């Protein structure tokens with residue numbers, strides 16, 4: 372086991388008006404618990420608004436949970452910043468447009484103090500090569516790249532500090548189908564090569580079937596079903612899961 376989530380809940384206040392008075396609350400996550408085995412891929416599916424991104428952000432420590440706890444390799448969440456990285460859906464928002472690609476790649480190396488500065492360029496080039504780009508990308512800016520290429524840069528950045536767990540929040544959903552297929556292959560290769568563990572969030576069940584070992588189905592902030600990928604697709608136990616599968620046909 373690499374990670375365990377215990378009863379994670381998240382309540383958001385809905386604010387309104389000039390004085391931001393509280394107009395209500397949404398329970399985005401309601402006691403979500405799961406265990407993640409090392410070197411596996413946990414697929415997370417559920418319709419829009421079911422709490423997937425909120426869960427991803429809490430796992431990364433980007434948003435605090437209202438209650439519950441996360442244990443990573445027997446440590447509590449604050450100790451593992453470098454070991455867990457995230458890839459978001461939209462590669463257009465994930466890179467700072469004013470930063471050259473080399474600086475975007477140097478940043479995690481600097482923050483985590485991984486290498487001496489003189490080795491940064493070589494490391495950044497290796498990372499780019501690994502995701503299918505070349506050294507010429509270093510001096511360029513995000514605007515000079517397509518969506519698929521930007522996502523490759525985000526992947527290079529995420530693996531720069533040699534993480535153990537990657538949380539992929541709809542990482543290919545915004546891209547063309549042919550590019551989606553290539554990136555899926557890249558994710559599978561990287562997982563093998565770097566012994567990674569994945570949490571792969573997607574509303575596309577075909578993608579989940581292809582990549583996930585276990586699947587967790589979310590609905591209105593709750594985990595309603597969790598099973599091996601083959602079980603979920605062969606004999607879902609919940610009506611909601613059956614509807615999801617039916618809708619994907």
Ligand SMILES: Nc1ncnc2c1ncn2[C@@H]1O[C@H](COP(=O)(O)OP(=O)(O)O)[C@@H](O)[C@H]1O
Nearest residue numbers: 383384397399418419420421422423424425426
């Ligand atoms: N910052 C926020 N403030 C208030 N409500 C939020 C915030 N982020 C998410 N929510 C609400 O939490 C619920 C889950 O959202 P989200 O985690 O983005 O779902 P998903 O990624 O599955 O589409 C939704 O009802 C959403 O409106």
Ligand SMILES: [Mg+2]
Nearest residue numbers: 423424425540
């Ligand atoms: Mg989302």
